[in-house]
Amino acid sequence: MAERGDDGKKRARFAPYLLLSPGSLWLILFFVVPLWTLARMALSSKPSRFADPTFDWHWSNISDAFNRFGPQFYRSFEFAFFATLFALAIGYPLAYVIATRGGRFKNLLLGLVVVPFFTTYLIRTFAWKTILADDGPFVSFVRWAHLIDLVRAVPLLGHWLLPSPDRILATPAAVIGGLTYNLLPFMVLPIYVAIEKIDLSLVDAAKDLYNNGWQAFRKVIFPLSIPGVFAGSLLTFIPAAGDYVNAYYLGLNNRSTQVIGSVVQNQYLNQNDYPLAAAISFIFMVIVTIAVLIYARSFGTEDLV
Amino acid sequence: MKRNGDELHESGLTRREFFEASAVLGLGAVAATQLGPFAGRAFGASKPTIKVSSWTAYMDKKLLKPSGDKIGATVKYVEDINSNEEWFAKADPKLRRNQSIDRDGVVLTDWMISRVLQLRYMQKLDAKSFPNKKNLLSALRSPSFDKGRVYSVPWQTGITGVAYNAKTVTKPITTMDDFFSKDLKGQITVLDEKRDTIGLIMLSLGQDPSTTDYAGTEKAFQKLEQLSADGIIRGVNGNEYVNDLSQGHLAACLAWSGDVAQIARENPDIKFVIPDSGGMLWADNFTIPKTSKQAKLASKWINYWYDPKNAARLTASIQYISPVNGVADQLTKMGGDAAKLVDDPLVVPTPEMKQKLHIFNSLSESDEAKFDARWAKALGQ
Numbered sequence: 283m284a285e286r287g288d289d290g291k292k293r294a295r296f297a298p299y300l301l302l303s304p305g306s307l308w309l310i311l312f313f314v315v316p317l318w319t320l321a322r323m324a325l326s327s328k329p330s331r332f333a334d335p336t337f338d339w340h341w342s343n344i345s346d347a348f349n350r351f352g353p354q355f356y357r358s359f360e361f362a363f364f365a366t367l368f369a370l371a372i373g374y375p376l377a378y379v380i381a382t383r384g385g386r387f388k389n390l391l392l393g394l395v396v397v398p399f400f401t402t403y404l405i406r407t408f409a410w411k412t413i414l415a416d417d418g419p420f421v422s423f424v425r426w427a428h429l430i431d432l433v434r435a436v437p438l439l440g441h442w443l444l445p446s447p448d449r450i451l452a453t454p455a456a457v458i459g460g461l462t463y464n465l466l467p468f469m470v471l472p473i474y475v476a477i478e479k480i481d482l483s484l485v486d487a488a489k490d491l492y493n494n495g496w497q498a499f500r501k502v503i504f505p506l507s508i509p510g511v512f513a514g515s516l517l518t519f520i521p522a523a524g525d526y527v528n529a530y531y532l533g534l535n536n537r538s539t540q541v542i543g544s545v546v547q548n549q550y551l552n553q554n555d556y557p558l559a560a561a562i563s564f565i566f567m568v569i570v571t572i573a574v575l576i577y578a579r580s581f582g583t584e585d586l587v
Numbered sequence: 588m589k590r591n592g593d594e595l596h597e598s599g600l601t602r603r604e605f606f607e608a609s610a611v612l613g614l615g616a617v618a619a620t621q622l623g624p625f626a627g628r629a630f631g632a633s634k635p636t637i638k639v640s641s642w643t644a645y646m647d648k649k650l651l652k653p654s655g656d657k658i659g660a661t662v663k664y665v666e667d668i669n670s671n672e673e674w675f676a677k678a679d680p681k682l683r684r685n686q687s688i689d690r691d692g693v694v695l696t697d698w699m700i701s702r703v704l705q706l707r708y709m710q711k712l713d714a715k716s717f718p719n720k721k722n723l724l725s726a727l728r729s730p731s732f733d734k735g736r737v738y739s740v741p742w743q744t745g746i747t748g749v750a751y752n753a754k755t756v757t758k759p760i761t762t763m764d765d766f767f768s769k770d771l772k773g774q775i776t777v778l779d780e781k782r783d784t785i786g787l788i789m790l791s792l793g794q795d796p797s798t799t800d801y802a803g804t805e806k807a808f809q810k811l812e813q814l815s816a817d818g819i820i821r822g823v824n825g826n827e828y829v830n831d832l833s834q835g836h837l838a839a840c841l842a843w844s845g846d847v848a849q850i851a852r853e854n855p856d857i858k859f860v861i862p863d864s865g866g867m868l869w870a871d872n873f874t875i876p877k878t879s880k881q882a883k884l885a886s887k888w889i890n891y892w893y894d895p896k897n898a899a900r901l902t903a904s905i906q907y908i909s910p911v912n913g914v915a916d917q918l919t920k921m922g923g924d925a926a927k928l929v930d931d932p933l934v935v936p937t938p939e940m941k942q943k944l945h946i947f948n949s950l951s952e953s954d955e956a957k958f959d960a961r962w963a964k965a966l967g968q
Binding site: 330331332334353411412415416417418445446448449451452531533534535536537539540544545548550551552553554 | 670672673675676679683702706755772773774776815816818820821822823824827831834835836837952953955956959960962963966967968
């Protein structure tokens with residue numbers, strides 16, 4: 283009997299590790315090993331353009347990446363920041379309405395948010411290129427209604443978003459718009475889940491305590507939905523910062539829309555400078571990780587949805 | 588509830604059956620790929636296969652099968668090259684280690700041929716299987732990167748010039764200055780094929796791209812940088828310009844002759860011009876990777892296309908400039924629309940046209956690296 287008990291204890295001790303092993307193996311194979319290779323490549327150098335890179339603690343790749351591509355790093359995060367902001371501005375009310383007023387149509391409405399995303403990313407982005415064509419109906423209307431001028435009148439941001447008064451394509455506005463559109467469901471779904479969990483009788487309680495509708499939202503609903511906002515923002519911001527498809531097709535990769543992803547592509551495919559491309563990717567990952575940690579520290583909750 | 592259950596049964600697939608079926612299918616697929624080659628040999632019926640990588644708009648599918656039948660092989664023609672650089676990035680790691688890239692022929696632009704020949708990634712064409720090489724136009728017989736055409740031979744050649752939409756551009760474009768004018772600010776793109784863009788700008792500055800080295804391109808790069816900084820150029824385009832132009836995203840762009848001929852068939856507003864200062868001439872060349880074991884067969888295949896009759900049929904369909912002597916005569920013999928092409932200087936260049944066309948000089952390895960980096964800098968990349 284005693285032996286069997288020991289056996290059981292032993293098994294209990296190893297069980298968690300055993301259960302973790304598929305996941306750990308996955309992480310080691312597809313995260314740790316590639317990361318290690320990437321780091322090694324980032325510190326390698328090539329004696330000539332088409333030679334094999336050799337690992338020699340070539341730290342100047344790192345400083346090179348910073349010195350030469352600062353603006354693109356900055357721009358990537360700028361685009362991601364605005365895309366996250368806009369996705370939140372659109373996504374929060376949407377999620378709120380679906381969760382609280384959706385009634386029996388809840389699932390249908392959620393489905394409608396997701397359905398367009400059954401089409402591939404690339405095709406959706408391409409479709410926007412057609413929608414935003416210079417002489418297409420949309421841009422013609424926007425021009426006619428002076429909406430472009432209106433945006434351009436916004437101090438600081440206006441001329442940055444839309445450098446030209448007569449078009450939208452190939453501007454930061456187009457890239458940010460594309461990112462916002464493409465990542466919206468990643469914002470909506472976590473917020474929906476968070477709001478859906480809230481017991482709405484809390485709102486009644488708040489109203490009993492003389493809160494009006496807005497106060498009840500501000501003091502009860504919003505704080506309780508913060509985990510959703512937090513998760514949604516991360517799920518939007520991280521892919522947006524690394525994305526280069528929108529910058530390439532909607533921004534046409536020009537001076538005002540070039541992002542760090544395009545730089546990596548250029549260094550890798552055109553310049554054949556694998557070490558520099560690896561260094562840029564590595565720096566990018568480090569910045570994102572640090573940013574996320576800071577964000578988690580200041581706004582995060584333990585309850586990630 | 589009961590109805591649901593019935594429906595499930597009617598669909599006739601329990602979970603277990605589904606898994607069994609998938610397992611069988613999976614095994615079958617594995618068996619097919621593993622046994623395929625053996626099965627072919629065992630029955631002694633299968634023809635050898637050659638695999639060729641090329642670009643879009645370079646082949647008429649109807650002509651492909653006869654070309655294989657003639658040499659007693661199945662030709663797998665894959666349109667998987669979109670850019671020389673992307674192809675290189677994929678093939679380089681393998682060829683560097685002598686690993687097969689699973690192709691018996693690839694079609695690459697002049698300057699990339701120069702690079703892969705310097706790296707010794709290609710093997711010689713089999714001269715005995717390729718007697719029609721004598722039909723190669725004399726002007727293309729001995730480029731600096733492959734003297735005597737031992738390793739590579741042109742597949743098609745074409746012209747780079749300016750394409751514009753006559754609906755948006757009311758004043759016809761005739762010079763590069765027209766193209767870069769303030770009227771078209773933000774509505775034009777240049778090509779990401781660097782030599783085409785820089786070559787055209789050099790010509791407009793009165794410089795000769797056919798003899799230049801890296802230092803000689805600096806003025807053109809400065810101009811490109813200025814145009815990009817001023818927002819005259821909207822961006823850089825690859826093959827996507829075809830869509831952009833026909834959908835009205837662009838007023839004008841640098842473009843390749845055959846593409847525009849094909850767009851213009853559907854949209855006659857799209858025009859192609861060679862700027863007064865001159866256009867760029869390039870060739871995409873057929874070459875055989877060193878890892879191919881079918882060099883003889885691949886050489887026989889290219890021999891087929893160097894028969895003027897076959898070359899003319901291809902030209903009639905894709906409307907690029909054929910590198911083969913005697914194509915014009917064959918086109919005339921074919922009659923109809925094909926015969927009309929003989930009078931199109933973009934398909935059969937006249938002597939005056941030829942004088943306006945220039946081939947970009949091949950750059951040394953170190954110059955090419957500087958050239959590529961300078962390009963990125965000029966465009967803020």
